[in-house]
Amino acid sequence: MPPVSTPRPPADLLAARVRDPYPYFAWLRRHAPAHVDRRPGRPAVWQVSRYEDVRALLTDPRLSKDPDRVPGYVPGPAGLNRHLVHADPPDHTRLRTLVNSAFVPRRIALLEPFIAQVAHRLLDRIEQAVHIDLIADFAAPLTFRMICAILGVPAHLDTAATRDTLMATIAPDPSGDAGRAERDLHELLDALIAGKRSGDAPGGVDLLGALVRAGDESGAISEEELRSTAYLLLLVGHDTTMNLIGNGMLALLHHPAEAARLAAPGAGPGLLTTAVEELLRYDSPVRDATFRCAGESIRLHGRTIREGEIVSLLIGSANRDGERFADPDRLDLGRTPNDHLAFGYGPHFCIGAALARLEGTVAFPLLLERLGPVQLAKPAEELPWRPARVMRGLAALPLVRR
Numbered sequence: 001m002p003p004v005s006t007p008r009p010p011a012d013l014l015a016a017r018v019r020d021p022y023p024y025f026a027w028l029r030r031h032a033p034a035h036v037d038r039r040p041g042r043p044a045v046w047q048v049s050r051y052e053d054v055r056a057l058l059t060d061p062r063l064s065k066d067p068d069r070v071p072g073y074v075p076g077p078a079g080l081n082r083h084l085v086h087a088d089p090p091d092h093t094r095l096r097t098l099v100n101s102a103f104v105p106r107r108i109a110l111l112e113p114f115i116a117q118v119a120h121r122l123l124d125r126i127e128q129a130v131h132i133d134l135i136a137d138f139a140a141p142l143t144f145r146m147i148c149a150i151l152g153v154p155a156h157l158d159t160a161a162t163r164d165t166l167m168a169t170i171a172p173d174p175s176g177d178a179g180r181a182e183r184d185l186h187e188l189l190d191a192l193i194a195g196k197r198s199g200d201a202p203g204g205v206d207l208l209g210a211l212v213r214a215g216d217e218s219g220a221i222s223e224e225e226l227r228s229t230a231y232l233l234l235l236v237g238h239d240t241t242m243n244l245i246g247n248g249m250l251a252l253l254h255h256p257a258e259a260a261r262l263a264a265p266g267a268g269p270g271l272l273t274t275a276v277e278e279l280l281r282y283d284s285p286v287r288d289a290t291f292r293c294a295g296e297s298i299r300l301h302g303r304t305i306r307e308g309e310i311v312s313l314l315i316g317s318a319n320r321d322g323e324r325f326a327d328p329d330r331l332d333l334g335r336t337p338n339d340h341l342a343f344g345y346g347p348h349f350c351i352g353a354a355l356a357r358l359e360g361t362v363a364f365p366l367l368l369e370r371l372g373p374v375q376l377a378k379p380a381e382e383l384p385w386r387p388a389r390v391m392r393g394l395a396a397l398p399l400v401r402r
């Protein structure tokens with residue numbers, strides 16, 4: 001059979017894609033639902049954009065998450081790639097079981113007063129400020145504090161410098177010294193793990209302490225897996241939820257009537273629950289699912305994805321698919337049903353979903369109540385979106401009090 005060619009995406013949509021991927025995604029869903037990008041010297045990358053396809057492939061065992069199948073493709077610090085996001089069964093199942101119990105909804109619910117307390121404290125600090133960066137002043141420290149509390153990271157390592165080190169390791173085009181960020185990261189992990197081995201037990205969940213013991217006592221996790229898992233949780237435990245708060249507040253600023261609906265005294269917990277889901281759908285914090293490659297050939301829309309080729313599942317696009325969601329580009333905080341894929345689907349479904357939802361449920365009403373009237377401090381087109389491979393989030397969300 002002759003190869004089926006797909007049309008080329010318009011250059012203007014491609015150029016605007018970091019700032020606003022949605023017109024590009026709409027084009028893909030319509031014209032090239034299985035789109036391939038082939039470049040010399042690199043593995044082919046397929047982009048899958050329709051809801052039904054993305055959901056089906058998220059559970060399809062023909063797709064592998066083992067980066068060793070495509071050496072050199074998955075970026076990231078050396079020696080820190082052996083964690084559950086990049087594993088197939090049985091390793092995936094073993095590693096997931098080891099961390100899962102710390103994130104079950106019943107346990108996470110106990111954190112609510114602490115989340116509210118930290119959020120209030122951060123808002124106290126900017127109470128008088130005219131200029132605010134919602135990311136640096138609120139979303140980043142709040143979400144990082146929570147994952148540090150769960151892992152059992154001591155307070156002196158819960159700092160902006162630690163966050164910067166973590167974020168520098170995923171910058172696609174590191175402007176600073178990438179080697180240095182990697183060294184700093186390894187030093188941080190050394191300090192954290194040595195602390196656990198010498199009896200540093202801050203109380204609470206102390207997931208990292210539990211993982212260290214699981215490795216030392218029964219060999220349930222190797223040293224490389226332990227370090228990789230600690231790195232993964234520190235990173236995704238805050239990068240994702242920080243984006244939920246940033247993208248969500250931006251969406252509310254662009255939709256004042258919806259924001260007013262949520263802030264109204266009569267708005268009950270039902271609306272808050274659907275609102276968090278809608279903000280997750282509308283501008284999804286994880287835009288593309290994580291690494292997957294074809295473990296065998298797969299037919300999709302008349303085309304063949306060959307073994308070893310990368311398959312990128314566009315969650316942000318699936319969540320705007322008009323075949324699944326009525327009026328998909330509209331923000332409707334009361335939307336039900338809302339079976340978005342913002343947390344993925346199937347065996348790799350987000351472990352932190354209950355935590356992220358709770359943080360959103362606490363943060364949005366508090367922000368609406370305590371920030372008062374605010375507006376963007378620069379035109380929306382100039383906001384600094386981070387050019388990340390998987391995430392969609394702002395480097396800063398500058399606001400000014402009116």
Ligand code: HEM
Nearest residue numbers: 084085237240241244289290342343344348350351352356
């Ligand atoms: C709004 C916030 C969040 C969003 C949108 C989100 C989204 C996702 C998505 C889409 C996946 C599946 C990736 C894939 O299949 O390729 C995932 C997996 C995962 N998430 Fe989250 N996440 C969020 C918050 C968190 C938090 C707070 C944690 C806490 C540690 C976390 C930990 C994880 C882990 C460990 C996995 C891997 C699960 C596995 O591979 O079995 N996430 N997340």
